[in-house]
Amino acid sequence: MRHSLGEIFFVFQIGGWGMGLALLVLIWLITLVSTYFFVAKTWWLPVGASAATGFIDHQFTITFLIMGVVFLAAQLGLGYIVWRYRQTPKSPPVAYSHGNATMEITWTVLTAILFIGLNVMGSRVWASQRFDPPEAGAVPVEVTGMQFAWYFRYPGADGKYGPTKASLMDPSAGGEAAVGLNTSDAAAKDDVVTGTMYLPVNREIDVSLRAVDVIHSFFVPNLRFKQDAVPGLNIHMHFKPTEVGEYEIACAELCGLGHYKMHGMVHVVSQEDFDKWLAAREAEKQ
């Protein structure tokens, strides 16, 4: 192997030894730096504050570990192979081969088991969230998205949402008028509509998601919750906040020019504070 130190600095002119090494260094560097920021968790999932956090974060970590090992093996292997098998005047003849059926079958089966197994593991969690009904005594809240605000409706003591009408919707007025609440209906009398979401801690929340104009997406990273709000659909979901705190809502579906500022807050409070807050809103209505 003939090479001089100078070749390292002239990799762009000279092929062979220098190029192989330059490729190895660059690919390994990219791989290791990328991996460092994942492992160091410099940027990571936000702190979780709902019952789903454990499941989701666990599944994320398992997926991350498996994919991380494959990533490191493939990239470090790639860097090594291009350097190790670079053509030199003394290279032995190539290993003439059209492949190896046993190896093909082995890695096909292994990959299939790995990928599909991972998926089946995660589906259990997904299924329980979607197919099981909310726990008895869940707190009902209706979430309505419109350009560019979120409104939250609580059905009040009767447990029934009053009817809404498209012709009554007036976004500029906010509150009840924005969601088009038909205030002449008996069931609407005790409905509370707010611009900030209050939730009691450790209670299951039965959410109905609606949108009046275009598609929005109700995303609360800390609560590990996301669901599109689609005009024409009333989508039911449930989740359980487990930590008292204030959490940000960010619209996750492009909804127009104010998409970036379609922001809201969820206040998760104790049951006592929640009852007090709701009673105060009811009182304001009278």
Place this chain on the structure above:
Amino acid sequence: MATSATIHSHAPQGFIRKYIFSLDHKVIGIQYFFLALTAVFVGMFLSLLMRIHMIWPNAALPLIGEIKPETYLSLLTMHGTIMVFFVLTTAPQGGFGNYFLPIQIGAPDMAFPVLNMLSFWTTFVGFIVILAAFFVTGGAPLHGWTGYPPLSALSSAGPGEQLGADLWITSIAIFCVASLMGALNFITTTLDLRAKGMTLMRMPLTCWSWFITAILGLLAFGVLLSAGILLLMDRNLGTSFYIPLVVVNGQVMGHKGGSPLLWQHLFWFFGHPEVYIAILPGMGVASQVISTFSRKPIFGYRAMVYAMLSIGFFGFMVWGHHMFMSGMSPYSAFAFSILTMCIGVPSAIKTFNWLGTMWGGHVRFDTPMLYAIGFVSLFVSGGLSGPFLAQPVLDIQLHDTYFVVGHFHLIMGVAAIFGIFAATYYWAPKMFGRMMNETWGRIHFFITLAGTYAIFMPMHYLGMAGQTRRYSQFTEVAYQAKLLPLQTFMTYAAIITIAAQFIFVINLFWSIFKGPKASDNPWEATTLEWTTATPPPHDNFGGVTPVVHNGPYEYGVPGAAKDYVMQTDPAVVPSH
């Protein structure tokens, strides 16, 4: 077929018939290539403006002025649409596929030369129509390249949703028609015009990739065309395919009963195969280049063919993985998720086989090979974030965040572009008769590989932290404002990487006019395009019909006189 192939066996005279409305697949291929080159610079410029706006929202740019939030969304929409249709679909298939499919299978031209010309000029019209959207009242649409209704269906839903949105959807419809014409041509050519001895299993993997891509295009673009026509009707004729009863700005719209999810199903039925339309030709080129520059047969040729076929097959059954958060039935989500994981298997096989090809070979580092190696690296990086997003339970956190943006840019954006770069450096000598500069090619490669990783890898960190995509500013949400330093880093990386692309263009044009003359087979490669003159004559083989005796990648055959055996050489290897 014989008639259509011989109908113009002597070269037409006159500039217009020769270079503008040419029937020669080689001229049409070059036309597609330069159309895509123009489009990629437009698309890249738009992304530069986006990256600048995210970091310096109030900066007054020369000529353009300050970018407003709605302008940002128009840039984003047009960047995505131009890149996906007029670059990633146009360059690898329309450009290189058109030029090299007939030559690599030993045919004098495509099966339907007139259809081929029409296909290019229809694409060209589509490109002009989409550019026009910038200049009409209200400007370009802001609904994103996915164009979800009702946002894309109602002219009052936002600025740019008036004439601009109509032009946007019209351009896509025109593009669909062009692609359908192209797909028919590619399929017929591959099936009917192969030279004697060119069995399907002796075709270069590039030909397989163009063939499978054409089948995907035939099945996918028809659906998008129909979906687009329905959207145009909703917008202009008062139908309600996609629009339920909605209230925009307090105004009740005159629509009723439509389903916004219908568009998503139709769009992604096209949109997911489109990902493979963009990347499959890249896989073909990577296989061709890696085998050539490793001086070794491709590892597992049949496995590569079956992997591409199964990617194409599964590609049509996974569209729902774009819709896990859409309100679609959770039952179908489970099926879509499992099928998506299945598609990871053939993708992994291909990676193993590329590594297996280099293993024990004589790796040469000419620029095409650097880009093929970069392709493998990006394909692995972009591919491995797929199994995260394929799981509905993880999409709760990751859907519509920068994690998705990082994923698809690495795999269908940058990896596919690396495939195009590999193809350009590899085939430019044959197309233009002159060699490109290696030194500048290498400098371009190293900056581009490091630069693209610096732009797109941090997007995964942002996504995990919950940074939502398509936000023109990050100052309105407190947890997102904290992520601004990473966005700033990405903007600087983007500026450097974009600047480096001028090295490529200058190198390309310089070499076309001033590069050293290329020999007929500068890379010592084996496939048919290297058996003919550089550049190839009008009928590709100068009146000779090639006869094929060997597989496409016979390198390093023990006992052979040279380290490569061309497909037209006498059979030295027992057929396998």
